[in-house]
Structures are given as structure tokens and as C-alpha cells.
Amino acid sequence: MGMRESDLRAMIVAAFPDAEVAITDLAGDNDHYAAHVVSAAFSGMSRVAQHKAVYAALGGRMGGELHALQLTTAIPS
Numbered sequence: 001m002g003m004r005e006s007d008l009r010a011m012i013v014a015a016f017p018d019a020e021v022a023i024t025d026l027a028g029d030n031d032h033y034a035a036h037v038v039s040a041a042f043s044g045m046s047r048v049a050q051h052k053a054v055y056a057a058l059g060g061r062m063g064g065e066l067h068a069l070q071l072t073t074a075i076p077s
Contacts, residue, residue, distance in 0.1 A: 002030030003065045008058075015057030016041050026070065034070040042075050 005023050012021050016039040026032040035054070042050045050073040055062055062069065 003061065004030060005033070008033060008035070008066065011057055011059065011061075012037055012054060015053070020076075026068075031067040033066070033068070034072075036072045036074070038074045038076055040076055042073055047073065 005025060009021050009023055012035065013019055016037065018041065019037050019039040021038075022036040024034040026034055037054055042053070045053065051071050054071055054073065055069075058066065058069075
């Protein structure tokens with residue numbers, strides 16, 4: 001089934017309104033993406049906590065509509 005890139009981006013930005021989000025469709029199938037998310041909201045969080053926060057923003061769609069997400073997160077410099 002897959003998920004549109006615009007929907008993925010919208011869910012991340014809804015949870016992190018200040019985020020800079022770069023998304024790449026890795027397989028051209030709307031099911032395997034890479035996302036780079038930069039947000040001040042990650043300040044003070046471990047990398048694992050940052051990733052968990054992004055996955056939480058997806059509302060349980062991982063493993064369903066979205067099969068794979070290669071995720072990198074950062075705090076603005």
C-alpha cells in the first residue's frame with residue numbers, strides 16, 4: 001500500500017513544527033524511505049529518544065503503511 005512522501009512529511013512536521021525535514025524514497029515504492037529530521041525539540045534527548053519521538057509521530061504506521069524508515073536526527077547548529 002505505501003505512504004505518500006507528503007503524508008510522511010506532514011506527520012513529522014505536525015509533531016515538530018520547527019523541523020527541517022528531508023525525505024528520500026529509497027525504492028520508488030512509497031514504502032521505503034530515508035528521513036533526515038533537524039529540530040530544536042531534540043535538544044537534551046539521546047539519539048534513541050529522538051528516533052522514538054519521530055516514530056511516535058507516525059502514529060503506529062511503521063510496519064503497516066510504512067515498511068521501512070532509515071532515520072537520522074539532529075539538533076540545529
